[in-house]
Amino acid sequence: MDASRTRALRTVVPAAVLVCWALLAAGCSPTAAPHADDPATSGRAAAPMAAGDLQSQYQRVIKEVLPSVVQIQARQELGSGVVYDDNGHIVTNAHVVGTEKTFRVTAANSREPLTASLVYSYPQQDLAVIKLDRIPSGLKAATFGNSEKVEVGQILLAMGSPLGLSSSVTQGIVSAVGRTVSESRSAGGTGATIANMVQTSAAINPGNSGGALVNLDGQVIGIPTLAAADPQLGGSAAPGIGFAIPASMVKTIADQIVKKGRVVESGRAALNIVGRTVVNDDYQPAGVAVVSVQAGGAAARAGLRPGDIITKLGDEPITTITSLSVALAADKPGQKTPVTYQRGGVEKTVQVKLGEQ
Incomplete structure (x- = not known):
């Protein structure tokens, strides 16, 4: 990741806008x-x-885990990664690899950069796996913990390459769990809406993306991905508000990529539509218009069709395509939920069995 750039995001937590x-x-x-x-x-x-x-x-903990954290250099981006297994697989963020296929990787125990190739990138969850072309001696896979057991107040260490400073460590605590956040495409993110993220006060700076958020048992409990941005400060990073993809999701996605070369089960609920935000007469966001429906998908099976305007998912008001993504992030594929929509000026509600993204 370029040192002059930051990752911004929006969070659904009231009174905060996104980029110890x-x-x-x-x-x-x-x-x-x-x-x-x-x-x-x-x-x-x-x-x-x-x-x-x-x-x-x-x-x-630093002595034990830091050798498993690497620096990744793509053509335009500089970020971090975590050694996933003894076969040279490294997990990182999709926004770190971007559209590149080959990378230079600097391991903590190697002075010379190594080369690596992309296995698969999954922007929907902002995760990717690359593989070293040659496995150096002493390469050590990290231990991933159970992120379901993470509690507010736990001490954490963030390891990565902020601003290109490889093998750097910052300290913080778990500030909150279960956050749902949306990345900003304009700030270099993938535009993904990610659920159940870990919020931390440990400094997350450009270059930390894809690194390791580690507990004092030496377990990786998350992949640092996003730093909040405060629009009142001109979009500058808000100190002490960072987010990490939980280890449980990292393992779910990375395991599929390593074993099958792609993601076959996302675990993310979807209506299986293409939609766009619509505005009312006051030019305020007022819902999501269905542009098209996937044949045989969740919306199609429930009878939704192009031209319908979705205004509510369950009890959650839907005003924008982002709010729809956030609402869906809290649900699971196969779950039934009421969808309220307008058709020809008439409001209707239908039960939809959610599909998978």
């Missing part, structure tokens, strides 16, 4: 020697030990 540390202190009096059994004294004495333990844990 622990402190332990101790002290003692220079004029008194409190009794060793004094609880206050023992608490203060334990603090430096706790700080030392935490530092040692950071260093252990």
Whole structure:
């Protein structure tokens, strides 16, 4: 990723628009020697030990995981990747690989860049897998954890190549889980709407994309992908608000790519339509017009047809194509949900068994 660019996004969290540390202190009096059994004294004495333990844990995790994080150089983009297996597969973001097919990869244990080729890119989830043409000795696959067990407040380390500074580490916590966010195409994203993302306060800068978000057990729990942008600051990155694709989704997509060369089951719900945002008489977004329906798809089976204007999915108002994507991101293929639409000025509702994207 070019150092002058940032990834912007929109989030469905109110009042935000899109594109850490622990402190332990101790002290003692220079004029008194409190009794060793004094609880206050023992608490203060334990603090430096706790700080030392935490530092040692950071260093252990960094030493263990950082060799599994690589720098990826495409023609126009610079980003990061995570070694997925011992066969040279590396998982990264689709927006890092872009439209390129070949890449230069710098591993932590290799001074000379390696070459790699694209296996498959899946922009719908902003994930891609590339494969090294030659596997260097000492290449180590990362361990992916269970992102379903991630909790707010957990300490995390983000590893990658921000601004081209390879093998960099930043620190933060899990700020929130279950975020649904939409990437901005204008800021270089894929335009994907991604559900269940992990929000973190660890710094996510250009070049971190595709790297590793790691817990203190040395497990990758997410792939850093997006940094929030504040429109009131001219679209500048909002400090301390970054997002990562959860490890569970990374494994689901990467496993399919590695085994089958493509994604055959996305796990993403869809109406199987092509739609566009329409506006009302006040030029305000007012729904999604159905441009075409996929034969045999979810909308077609429910009787939706071109010209219908979708205004609600379940209980969620639909005003734009993005709001429709966000609403669908919370659902699953095969799930039945009511779709409210207008046809010829008449409002109707139909039950739709959602398809797959």
